[in-house]
Amino acid sequence: MRHPQxxxxxxxxxxxxxxxxxxxxPGAFPMRNLxxxxxxxxxxxxxxxxxxxxxxxQEFTQLIxxxxxxxxxxxxxxxxxxxxxxxxxxxxxxGGGWNWQQGYFCRALKTAKREWPSECQLVKVDGNxxxxxxxxxxxxxxxWTIN
Numbered sequence: 001m002r003h004p005q006x007x008x009x010x011x012x013x014x015x016x017x018x019x020x021x022x023x024x025x026p027g028a029f030p031m032r033n034l035x036x037x038x039x040x041x042x043x044x045x046x047x048x049x050x051x052x053x054x055x056x057x058q059e060f061t062q063l064i065x066x067x068x069x070x071x072x073x074x075x076x077x078x079x080x081x082x083x084x085x086x087x088x089x090x091x092x093x094x095g096g097g098w099n100w101q102q103g104y105f106c107r108a109l110k111t112a113k114r115e116w117p118s119e120c121q122l123v124k125v126d127g128n129x130x131x132x133x134x135x136x137x138x139x140x141x142x143x144w145t146i147n
Contacts, residue, residue, distance in 0.1 A: 051126040057100035063125060069144040076144075089114055104136055 054060050061080070069076050074088035082097040088111060095110035104120035122137035123130065128146045133139060 049126075051124040051131065054105075054123040054125055055103050060100060060105060060123065064130065064146065068147040069130060070147055071142070071144045073142075084109060087111075105132065 054063065060078075065078050065080055067077065068086070069078075074086060074090070076084060076086040076088055076093065078098050079085055082099050084093050084096055084098055084107065086093050088109065091111035091113040093109055093111055096108040096116070098105060098107040100106070101120055105123045106118060106120040107116075108118040109116040119134055119139075120136050121132040121134050121139075121142075123132055125131075125146075130144045130146050132142045132144070134142070
Protein backbone atom coordinates (compact mmCIF):
# COMPACT_ATOMS: atom_id res chain seq x y z
CA MET A 1 0.00 0.00 0.00
CA ARG A 2 1.30 3.42 -0.90
CA HIS A 3 0.93 6.21 1.66
CA PRO A 4 0.51 9.86 0.80
CA GLN A 5 3.75 11.77 0.96
CA UNK A 6 4.10 15.04 2.78
CA UNK A 7 4.44 17.93 0.37
CA UNK A 8 6.03 21.20 1.41
CA UNK A 9 4.90 24.45 -0.10
CA UNK A 10 7.69 26.88 -1.00
CA UNK A 11 8.87 28.74 2.11
CA UNK A 12 7.02 26.42 4.53
CA UNK A 13 8.56 24.13 7.11
CA UNK A 14 5.55 21.92 7.65
CA UNK A 15 3.66 19.56 5.39
CA UNK A 16 0.34 20.47 3.89
CA UNK A 17 -2.62 18.96 5.74
CA UNK A 18 -3.94 15.68 4.39
CA UNK A 19 -7.06 16.44 2.33
CA UNK A 20 -10.27 15.35 4.03
CA UNK A 21 -11.23 13.27 0.96
CA UNK A 22 -8.19 11.02 1.46
CA UNK A 23 -9.14 10.39 5.08
CA UNK A 24 -12.63 9.33 3.98
CA UNK A 25 -11.41 6.66 1.52
CA PRO A 26 -11.33 3.22 3.15
CA GLY A 27 -7.76 2.04 3.64
CA ALA A 28 -6.19 5.28 2.36
CA PHE A 29 -5.03 6.35 5.80
CA PRO A 30 -5.34 3.39 8.17
CA MET A 31 -6.35 3.95 11.78
CA ARG A 32 -3.05 2.38 12.93
CA ASN A 33 -1.23 5.37 11.38
CA LEU A 34 -3.31 7.77 13.47
CA UNK A 35 -2.66 5.70 16.60
CA UNK A 36 1.07 5.66 15.84
CA UNK A 37 1.13 9.44 15.37
CA UNK A 38 -0.78 9.94 18.63
CA UNK A 39 1.61 7.64 20.53
CA UNK A 40 4.74 9.31 19.15
CA UNK A 41 3.34 12.77 19.94
CA UNK A 42 2.47 11.74 23.50
CA UNK A 43 5.92 10.25 24.13
CA UNK A 44 7.75 13.21 22.61
CA UNK A 45 5.83 15.84 24.59
CA UNK A 46 7.35 16.54 27.99
CA UNK A 47 4.96 16.48 30.92
CA UNK A 48 5.04 20.05 32.11
CA UNK A 49 2.78 20.78 35.04
CA UNK A 50 3.92 24.32 35.76
CA UNK A 51 2.96 26.42 38.76
CA UNK A 52 -0.27 25.53 40.54
CA UNK A 53 -2.22 28.06 42.53
CA UNK A 54 -2.96 27.13 46.11
CA UNK A 55 -6.60 28.09 46.51
CA UNK A 56 -7.60 26.74 49.91
CA UNK A 57 -6.32 26.83 53.46
CA GLN A 58 -6.44 23.03 53.44
CA GLU A 59 -4.05 22.84 50.46
CA PHE A 60 -1.73 25.40 52.07
CA THR A 61 -1.77 23.53 55.38
CA GLN A 62 -1.00 20.19 53.72
CA LEU A 63 1.84 21.52 51.56
CA ILE A 64 3.41 24.32 53.59
CA UNK A 65 2.48 24.56 57.28
CA UNK A 66 5.26 23.30 59.52
CA UNK A 67 7.92 23.40 56.80
CA UNK A 68 10.77 25.87 56.49
CA UNK A 69 10.61 28.33 53.60
CA UNK A 70 13.95 29.82 52.62
CA UNK A 71 15.21 32.53 50.31
CA UNK A 72 18.10 35.00 50.51
CA UNK A 73 16.07 37.17 52.93
CA UNK A 74 15.80 34.42 55.53
CA UNK A 75 13.87 31.41 56.79
CA UNK A 76 10.20 31.49 57.74
CA UNK A 77 7.87 28.78 59.00
CA UNK A 78 4.08 29.06 59.00
CA UNK A 79 2.96 27.21 62.13
CA UNK A 80 -0.44 25.68 62.82
CA UNK A 81 -2.70 28.16 64.55
CA UNK A 82 -1.51 31.15 62.53
CA UNK A 83 1.93 31.85 63.97
CA UNK A 84 4.98 32.74 61.88
CA UNK A 85 8.45 31.86 63.14
CA UNK A 86 11.95 32.37 61.79
CA UNK A 87 14.33 35.10 60.73
CA UNK A 88 13.85 37.59 57.96
CA UNK A 89 16.01 40.50 56.81
CA UNK A 90 18.58 39.60 59.44
CA UNK A 91 16.22 39.68 62.44
CA UNK A 92 14.05 37.23 64.36
CA UNK A 93 10.29 37.38 63.77
CA UNK A 94 8.79 38.71 67.03
CA GLY A 95 5.20 39.35 65.99
CA GLY A 96 2.54 38.94 63.39
CA GLY A 97 0.90 35.88 62.00
CA TRP A 98 -0.98 34.37 59.09
CA ASN A 99 -4.49 33.33 58.10
CA TRP A 100 -6.38 32.36 54.96
CA GLN A 101 -8.99 34.71 53.48
CA GLN A 102 -11.04 34.14 50.34
CA GLY A 103 -8.36 32.17 48.50
CA TYR A 104 -5.37 34.24 49.66
CA PHE A 105 -2.61 33.83 52.24
CA CYS A 106 -2.73 36.87 54.51
CA ARG A 107 0.17 37.78 56.78
CA ALA A 108 1.64 40.48 58.95
CA LEU A 109 5.23 40.37 60.24
CA LYS A 110 7.25 42.21 62.80
CA THR A 111 10.95 42.00 63.65
CA ALA A 112 13.05 44.24 65.88
CA LYS A 113 14.20 46.03 62.70
CA ARG A 114 11.07 46.27 60.59
CA GLU A 115 7.34 45.75 60.36
CA TRP A 116 5.44 44.40 57.35
CA PRO A 117 1.75 45.39 57.45
CA SER A 118 -1.04 42.92 56.84
CA GLU A 119 -1.24 41.87 53.21
CA CYS A 120 -3.10 39.12 51.36
CA GLN A 121 -1.06 37.28 48.74
CA LEU A 122 -1.71 34.88 45.89
CA VAL A 123 0.27 31.66 46.41
CA LYS A 124 1.58 29.27 43.74
CA VAL A 125 3.64 26.12 44.12
CA ASP A 126 5.87 24.52 41.49
CA GLY A 127 7.73 21.51 42.85
CA ASN A 128 9.65 22.80 45.87
CA UNK A 129 9.30 26.45 44.85
CA UNK A 130 6.65 28.61 46.48
CA UNK A 131 5.75 32.01 45.06
CA UNK A 132 3.83 34.70 46.92
CA UNK A 133 2.46 37.62 44.88
CA UNK A 134 1.38 40.59 46.97
CA UNK A 135 -1.79 42.63 46.64
CA UNK A 136 -3.84 39.54 45.81
CA UNK A 137 -1.70 38.70 42.79
CA UNK A 138 -1.04 42.24 41.56
CA UNK A 139 1.99 43.22 43.65
CA UNK A 140 5.57 42.25 44.29
CA UNK A 141 6.65 38.63 43.89
CA UNK A 142 8.56 36.77 46.58
CA UNK A 143 9.96 33.31 45.79
CA TRP A 144 10.84 30.74 48.46
CA THR A 145 12.19 27.19 48.55
CA ILE A 146 10.18 24.63 50.52
CA ASN A 147 12.44 22.56 52.76
